[in-house]
Amino acid sequence: MHSSGFFLNDVAGFLGGYYTFLAIMNAIAAFLLWRKKDAPGWALVWSVFAGVMMILASLALSASKSMVPALPEAVRGLVNSLSGPVLYTLGTTALFTGLFVFRKFFVQPMVAWSVLNFTLLLLGLSMADENFAAIVMKPDNVPIVGLVYLLAFFTWVATKQAVVNDERIKQGLPVVEKVNDEKVLVWPDLVYTELICMVGVSALLLVWALFLPAPLEEPASSVKTPNPSKAPWYFLGLQEMLVYFDPWYAGVVLPSLVVFGLMAMPYLDFNKKGNGYYSIEERKFSYLVYQFGFFELWITLIILGTFLRGPNWNFFGPFEYWTPYKVEVLNNVDLPQMFWVQWLNQPLPRAPQDA
Numbered sequence: 001m002h003s004s005g006f007f008l009n010d011v012a013g014f015l016g017g018y019y020t021f022l023a024i025m026n027a028i029a030a031f032l033l034w035r036k037k038d039a040p041g042w043a044l045v046w047s048v049f050a051g052v053m054m055i056l057a058s059l060a061l062s063a064s065k066s067m068v069p070a071l072p073e074a075v076r077g078l079v080n081s082l083s084g085p086v087l088y089t090l091g092t093t094a095l096f097t098g099l100f101v102f103r104k105f106f107v108q109p110m111v112a113w114s115v116l117n118f119t120l121l122l123l124g125l126s127m128a129d130e131n132f133a134a135i136v137m138k139p140d141n142v143p144i145v146g147l148v149y150l151l152a153f154f155t156w157v158a159t160k161q162a163v164v165n166d167e168r169i170k171q172g173l174p175v176v177e178k179v180n181d182e183k184v185l186v187w188p189d190l191v192y193t194e195l196i197c198m199v200g201v202s203a204l205l206l207v208w209a210l211f212l213p214a215p216l217e218e219p220a221s222s223v224k225t226p227n228p229s230k231a232p233w234y235f236l237g238l239q240e241m242l243v244y245f246d247p248w249y250a251g252v253v254l255p256s257l258v259v260f261g262l263m264a265m266p267y268l269d270f271n272k273k274g275n276g277y278y279s280i281e282e283r284k285f286s287y288l289v290y291q292f293g294f295f296e297l298w299i300t301l302i303i304l305g306t307f308l309r310g311p312n313w314n315f316f317g318p319f320e321y322w323t324p325y326k327v328e329v330l331n332n333v334d335l336p337q338m339f340w341v342q343w344l345n346q347p348l349p350r351a352p353q354d355a
Contacts, residue, residue, distance in 0.1 A: 007130045012063035014137075018124050019057035019069075022117070026050040029113065042110050049117065056124070070128030071319075080317030088308070092300045096292065103280070107160040116152075131321045135307055139214035144233060144306050151299065162278040169279070177277040227311045227324055236305030237298045243313065244332065258293075 027050040033043035059067045099106055106112060123145075126132045136145060165175040184190060217226075231239045241250035273282040280287050308315055310322035333342070340346050 007133075008063045008065060008068055008128075011127065011133055011137075012061055012068070015060035015068070015124060015127060016057045018127070019053045019060055022120055022124070023050040023053035023057065026053065026117065039110070046113075060128075068128050069125055071125045076129060076319040080320045083308070083315070083317035083320075085304070085315055088304060089300075093296060096296055100288070100291070103159055104163055107156065107163050112156055126318070129319050132319050135318075135322075139212040140233075141306055142212055144303065147299075148303065151295075158278055159280070162280045165277055165279050166281040169282070175277040175279070228309060228313055230305065230309070233302055233306060237301035240301045240305050240309070 026046040030043045030046040030050060033039045033046070056069045059069055062068065106115070123136075127136065135141060161176065165177075168175055230236065238251060238255065241254065244250070245254075269286065271283060271286070273279070274286075307318065310316040311324035311326070314326050314328055316322055316326070336348060340348050
């Protein structure tokens with residue numbers, strides 16, 4: 001670990017640019033709201049917020065420990081002490097449930113913009129912690145941060161469209177997709193759009209490779225094993241399940257059920273509603289099953305394995321130093337033992353001696 005002063009000098013420029021970006025982003029939002037004249041109150045709110053972000057940017061550029069905006073030490077210690085796989089799973093499940101139940105509230109543009117700004121501000125304040133920044137700013141982990149925000153954005157867009165369609169269906173009106181059914185020519189409209197996107201993404205990847213180098217690691221060696229030894233990010237969900245389940249069950253049975261279940265779903269679903277347009281009310285069960293399986297049983301496990309699993313696959317809080325000497329008691333309990341011994345206060349069933 002570097003000293004706090006060296007770390008703040010290294011991260012000050014990034015934090016200054018980060019808060020400046022937030023200020024510009026909210027200033028543009030405030031200007032657009034002011035020009036539309038439909039939400040002057042929100043325009044004032046985001047103008048003030050943009051000013052606050054500029055103040056935070058100037059404080060961050062000072063690189064002074066007493067001035068750089070950061071979460072209080074007590075808050076970071078509390079988060080670390082409360083962190084754990086069980087609480088993480090329960091918390092993400094509660095978050096998923098709350099977002100679904102109150103989806104009509106969260107799809108409102110100003111509510112979504114407020115949540116976005118809150119998470120970005122929280123991320124910036126957390127980046128002033130050396131242990132947090134060491135994990136989040138690792139070049140291999142930066143795409144996972146982008147993955148979280150991109151998934152949140154596209155999920156919000158789809159959910160907002162579904163909420164609008166559900167309201168229109170209740171009123172006996174056609175869905176938005178049938179109202180806006182203007183056809184677009186493949187040539188030249190679609191091809192030109194795809195060409196522009198291809199050039200833009202290529203330029204982004206080029207800049208990304210220059211500023212965030214993530215070279216290939218050294219060849220695998222039986223003498224030196226990386227700690228932690230992690231699977232590629234798209235397999236971290238499976239690696240996390242190996243902690244709690246038998247390898248055959250977590251590595252073969254469950255993935256096979258997922259693959260064959262997805263293959264069989266089109267043949268098992270006889271509900272013709274909700275095809276070709278976004279809707280939740282007409283396909284609530286299918287929506288919940290997919291969203292829970294994708295987000296709770298896959299994406300959250302990728303986040304857990306990337307940012308919260310450290311040396312020896314121990315669980316670390318987001319602001320905790322990854323030490324390889326951390327010792328945790330293995331307290332995994334088999335389901336039969338939990339059912340018979342802990343809940344029923346009975347010994348495990350045994351086969352008769354003459355069986």
